[in-house]
Amino acid sequence: MINYNNIDTTIAEPVATSMIETFRAIGYSVETAIADIIDNSITAHAENVWIDYIWDGPETMISITDDGHGMDNKELIQAMRPGSRYPLDDREPDDLGRFGLGLKTASFSQCRKFCVISRKRDCEPVYWTWDLDYVCDHSKSWSLIRYKPDNQNLYKKFNENETGTMVIWWDIDRLTKETSTDNEKSKKKFLEVMDSVKKHLGMVFHRYIDEGLNIIFRDRKVSSWDPFMTGIPGVQIRPETRLANDNVIVQGFILPHHSRLTPKEYNYGKGPKDSWTNHQGFYVYRNKRLLVAGDWLGMFKREHHYDLCRMKIELSNNLDNEWRIDIKKSQAKPPAPYRDVIFSIAKEARALAIEIHKHRGKIIKRTLSKDEFFPFWDEYNRHGKRFYRINRNHPIIKTLLDNAGDLKNKVQNALKFAEETVPIPLIMIRENEEENVHGKPFEGISPDPVVKVMKELFINLIKEGYSPEAAKARIISIEPFDSYPQYLHYLEK
Ligand SMILES: Nc1ncnc2c1ncn2[C@@H]1O[C@H](COP(=O)(O)OP(=O)(O)O)[C@@H](O)[C@H]1O
Ligand SMILES: [Mg+2]
Structure with missing residues (x-):
């Protein structure tokens, strides 16, 4: 002393x-x-x-x-x-x-x-x-x-x-x-x-x-932006978990799939960061003030298929030290005793979100049409190994092959070579190096080609005798148009 x-x-x-x-x-x-x-x-x-x-x-x-x-x-x-x-x-x-x-x-x-x-x-x-x-x-x-x-x-x-x-x-x-x-x-x-x-x-x-x-x-x-889209039909609200004598409340929210939202709701969901992917993750509140907006707090990576998962954590203002709230009030870190519980609550919510995402085709099919779902890529097994091939029944590919004439063999060949050289190792390395490294279809470029092809398909389907509703249902069952329900209402214009 x-x-x-x-x-x-x-x-x-x-x-x-x-x-x-x-x-x-x-x-x-x-x-x-x-x-x-x-x-x-x-x-x-x-x-x-x-x-x-x-x-x-x-x-x-x-x-x-x-x-x-x-x-x-x-x-x-x-x-x-x-x-x-x-x-x-x-x-x-x-x-x-x-x-x-x-x-x-x-x-x-x-x-x-x-x-x-x-x-x-x-x-x-x-x-x-x-x-x-x-x-x-x-x-x-x-x-x-x-x-x-x-x-x-x-x-x-x-x-x-x-x-x-x-x-x-x-x-x-x-x-x-x-x-x-x-x-x-x-x-x-x-x-x-x-x-x-x-x-x-x-x-x-x-x-x-x-x-x-x-x-x-x-x-x-200034209008408020609610990450949990309260009041919009179809939001799944998970039960609350209370920790630390009710000073910490954790709750998961699974938002409706894009195809079940109106274009206005879908755009609202994109939030201030203008992206569903950037808004997935934890929202940490201190009192009613949001500190962290959409971040997995180092527990998980930000991946497109978890877009529908948002987690609420509410803290009282006497936990700043434990949660390492910084001076700027823009960071928080779950302390060790709660980390595992919060991790498993989030894991469960994420599993539900990915389930919706994975079955989006089926859900859309059930609610909108009886047509099958047309992914652009298929996964298949060859001698015990996984491979990916371009779906020859995808309407864009089918039209190409049907109209290729003398070039049909050459087109088939080009597709085959593309499929056999998908740069999976590189993609894997990049995924592990950095969070959120890969862009989504048409991210950062104009979606004009999407709208254009959707319109062409729509016109062809109408010519084939489909009603406008049935034509739309079919289009929404084709990848990547299933991610663009907001363009459907332009089709008839
Ligand atoms: N808009 C305001 N109205 C009344 N008091 C204020 C206002 N802004 C600051 N203060 C006073 O100044 C103090 C210092 O503010 P600040 O530097 O932001 O630190 P802190 O908010 O952590 O106390 C506050 O605790 C409060 O007493
Ligand atoms: Mg202050």
Whole structure:
């Protein structure tokens, strides 16, 4: 034991400039940074949060305003301090904060200057600014400046509320450096980022939005995005498993196969990441706030055939340490005692999801048509080994062979050579090297050929005497058209 009573000491304060640069390197995206600011608004019991921006090239400003309870001068100065609260302190169950850092790290990750203005009930507004240039070039210390940007348009919403807080970011170098106000390209890029922020917020705060929180992005309400597609017929909800004295709740959701969704529902399911595959996996919530959105937490690989499986994990806010919730609130790791249980719950849900996926042909056949299913590739056994061949009865191949004339033998030969040289070893190596490495049919290229061939088939089937409904049923039983039910309704146009 060291005796601290008579010991020599010296202060070794962190160097403000280097510490702030360190904050800047934490690795927030604009999306996660704005979400972290909104967490504070929710903790302050805001009913409305307004996000606004004034595009002006390198002078662009972003503001986040809430009508929460606000802060007085002393509280605001404390809020501006890095490490304003002790991370191991117990917090109110609905508090979304933890490290006493979010406001500072999220803001500095995006900008060199930010001002916080706040008003408590029956008090005058107070404001303070962190300015990295002032800290670096003038004070070289942890000093705030009493400054607020003088663009009056910024304060309209703040002034309308009796209480609330507003965070203004400017000198947003990470996003607007080397842009210019009237450059259409940089403006377009900025607007795209803002659009992605909007979608991200609709996902991260979907449960708050559904319970009445208004997030208003430039005068438009952000709509919520529910990963579990609650209310859509055919979603299989697995039973809840409660762990750690009800502080952890795990539940699987198997979403309906694409062929059973309307095009609108199917597109909704693609979510902010615009892909079913990127949205499979665990959704970890801390209180009602989504931390992790669609990730298998290192337990499984992301594979196309698990697209229908989404898992909900709900955590209370006293497990941050155990679950290794990071500063950005975008990561979580199941602690060892629960890992195996969560693994097996997910495994069961995944098995159900793959079952639906595997039998999609049969299901579609049963519900839509009596025709057989036409995969593009068949698997077969030759002398005890597995091989893959192109289905000669697939309508595209059949038409090709029927019309090949003198070339028929040559086409057959080409198909045979393609089948015998499928690069299975390479595919296997790539699969093992990296998650989600392989694209899906027509991913990243225009689906025009799909639509075109679907239309040709449709016209031919109608000529053969099929009714439009029967023709559609047949088309949906052909791979890969079974993955594109959303195009069926264009066929008759
Ligand atoms: N919008 C706000 N309304 C009221 N108080 C706020 C707001 N933003 C920040 N604060 C106060 O500042 C403190 C520090 O916020 P922050 O740096 O995000 O850390 P944390 O959220 O982990 O406490 C909060 O605990 C809260 O007391
Ligand atoms: Mg916070």
